Amino acid sequence: MGRRDFDIAFVGLKPGIHEYEYQINDKFFEAYQQQDFRNCKADIKLTLDKKNGFMLLKFEIGGAVEVTCDRCGSTVFPMNLWDEFNIVVKLVEEPDQMNASEEDPDVYYISRSESHLRIADWIYEFINLSIPMQTMCSEEQIGSEFCNKEALEMLKKLGSAPQNTENPIWKGLEKIKKNLDN
Numbered sequence: 001m002g003r004r005d006f007d008i009a010f011v012g013l014k015p016g017i018h019e020y021e022y023q024i025n026d027k028f029f030e031a032y033q034q035q036d037f038r039n040c041k042a043d044i045k046l047t048l049d050k051k052n053g054f055m056l057l058k059f060e061i062g063g064a065v066e067v068t069c070d071r072c073g074s075t076v077f078p079m080n081l082w083d084e085f086n087i088v089v090k091l092v093e094e095p096d097q098m099n100a101s102e103e104d105p106d107v108y109y110i111s112r113s114e115s116h117l118r119i120a121d122w123i124y125e126f127i128n129l130s131i132p133m134q135t136m137c138s139e140e141q142i143g144s145e146f147c148n149k150e151a152l153e154m155l156k157k158l159g160s161a162p163q164n165t166e167n168p169i170w171k172g173l174e175k176i177k178k179n180l181d182n
Contacts, residue, residue: 006120
């Protein structure tokens with residue numbers, strides 16, 4: 001799929017709902033910076049509702065990627081993608097000025113003279129936003145075939161080691177507090 005495959009010629013579209021589907025893989029991300037995931041297999045369903053002077057876009061993200069597990073460091077941890085995002089695209093005379101002053105990230109302005117809607121950057125952004133900041137398996141998944149068993153054993157050993165909870169800084173502060181209380 002080339003970049004043009006993500007351009008929608010909206011000028012000739014009749015008012016109403018139009019649906020588009022895209023299959024995204026790692027090749028899509030080559031035009032962007034290095035990603036924190038691999039083996040992307042995402043399905044994007046875009047519903048475009050064309051109105052007079054604006055369009056309502058709803059992106060439904062589904063599929064899976066492989067991420068690095070924050071718990072054990074496994075680089076093949078599968079993460080399901082499931083999210084949806086909405087954008088309002090308004091046709092205006094001064095889109096750059098309007099976009100600069102718009103505070104709502106779900107509203108975007110394009111020039112009335114535009115004929116195509118470029119959605120590749122939105123797809124890129126929404127797939128990245130579908131991945132949680134912390135990527136690790138649930139408690140029930142610990143030890144699954146995707147886990148780094150050596151790292152889990154090390155964590156278990158470190159977790160069972162006696163912890164010194166006494167902080168020497170507090171000891172000194174407690175002495176000062178006792179003196180102040182007297």
